[in-house]
Amino acid sequence: MAARPASMRTNPGVMRELNRGLLLDIAKREGPLSRADLAKSSQLAKPTVSAIVEGLLEDGLLREIGTGPTSGGGRHPILLEFNPRSQFVVGVHVGARAITAVLADGVGEEIGRTRLDTPAGSPHAVLTAVTEAADALIRRARVARKRVVGLGIGIPGQVETRSGVCYAAPQLGWQDVAVADELRDTLKLPVFVRNVAQCVVLAEHRHGAATDADSAVVFLEDQGIAAALLTDGTLFHGTQGIAGDVGHIRLHGVTTECSCGGRGCLEAIASGAGLARRAAEATGTEYPADDVFAGLADDDDPGITELLAKVGQELGIAASWLLNLYNPDVLVVAGGFLDAGEALLAPLRETALECASGQVGATVRVRTGALGADAPALGAVLVALNEAERTSRA
Ligand SMILES: [Zn+2]
Incomplete structure (x- = not known):
């Protein structure tokens, strides 16, 4: 032995x-x-x-x-079950405009929720707002503090899984922010940080468009562009947690400056600001970068229809890379992409399937996200439940 x-x-x-x-x-x-x-x-x-x-x-x-x-x-045995109301977690989504926090029980059932504007200013101001929101939720539900086993938080940017440091979140203006350390200090809870796409893939797999999938990839627009992979119920993080950062894959021949400091990234031409700029070039009209996908969906200018078809094809090629790399059961297209409607989604879907390798394209099911804006916070709840359970076994 x-x-x-x-x-x-x-x-x-x-x-x-x-x-x-x-x-x-x-x-x-x-x-x-x-x-x-x-x-x-x-x-x-x-x-x-x-x-x-x-x-x-x-x-x-x-x-x-x-x-x-x-x-x-013999004697009838007494049966035991886990009491779901004996443990609780908090899931938080920090968006560029709003923070959503959800309190859930030990099987992930939602008990309370709060939403507030993301404070302008330093990361500290945002994390203080997260602490206050989580505290208020726990107090309001009259849950004993010792019953709260963890907080999961989704950030729109690059996050190092182990340390919980956000390397970069351009939409929040963050660089090298020790998210987990600061929240752990103030909340006195285990804190688990992931990027928004990772939260969304967990949520869509548990509650949404990929419940029947063994492996799923989410392809998401959330003012930036990101992807995340789940296989056998487990997130694929890569060495640091940045796996799936498809928005910052460089495109040959493209020189547009990106929020990451590089040039020629997919995100620079096909998410909010990039799309607004191209729409302005196509029509001579200014478009606000916020909600540009929804704004363009209602626009019947032929230049816009043509632009959405072109961007749909570009995104479809990027999606085909994800399909070939990961060979998933299901590809979930989510976030802002859905706001543009079929003018963008149809060419995205068609190009992705056409450009993926034969068997990969033939077997994958391409779906749209089912949970909308709820997905990141619900996914953060699952991050907290999964990680609290895993660390109790480690
Ligand atoms: Zn970039």
Whole structure:
């Protein structure tokens, strides 16, 4: 038998915490189930399971819900299940214009929500507003602080997954902001930071357009352009968390300046500001960069119709790269792209399928996001639930 790590030999308290996390995790996934079922699934000894279950019942994390069938004529076993109202998480979306915060229970059911304008000024001002919003939600729901197991937050930019540092979020004017550290200090909670596309793919997979998919890619316009990949329920982060940053892939022959400081990025020509500039060039009329996709959808100028078809094709080529790279079951097109309607979506879809490799294009299902503006905050809830569970097992 292999030697156990020192921490396991010397720290029974840590082992007990790990086993407690393991049993709770099994109850969440497989419940209702008996103590014997828990012992079987966890491969822990029955007395160990019984002792930990007593503690979990006392703390209200598990509850007894009657008896189950006997296996061979003995006593009917008492069935246990995870009590969803024993743990809570907060999910936050920081948008360029608004902050949305959602309080949810241990299975992700929404309990409360608040929305406020994103404060102008420093990152500190925005994170202070996030802290106040989360605090207010927890207080209003009369949830005990110790029951809140984590906060997930979606930021429109590049985020380092492990440290929770936002490297760059041009729409917020952020650079190298220690989001997780600051929120952890003020909220005294575990904080998990992801980019908005990662939150959206989690939400669309759990509640929206990709519930039947083993693997899904979200292709999103959120004033910038981003993508995220989920496979077997798990986000693909890359080394730092920046995987899927398709908006800043450079295009040959394009020299337009981008918000990232580079030139020729997809985002510079096909998201808000870039599209507004091209619309102005096509028609001689000024278009505001905010909501430009929705604004152009209502415009019957032939120059705009032609522009949307061209941008749809350009985006379709980018989407085909995602299809070939990831070979997903489902591609979810989401965010601002949907506001432009079929004038943009039809050429996007057609070009993506036409340019993807034969089998990749033949099998993928291209869909539009089902959750709209709710998706990032709902996804941030799932980030908090997943990560709080994972760290309790780590
Ligand atoms: Zn760029």
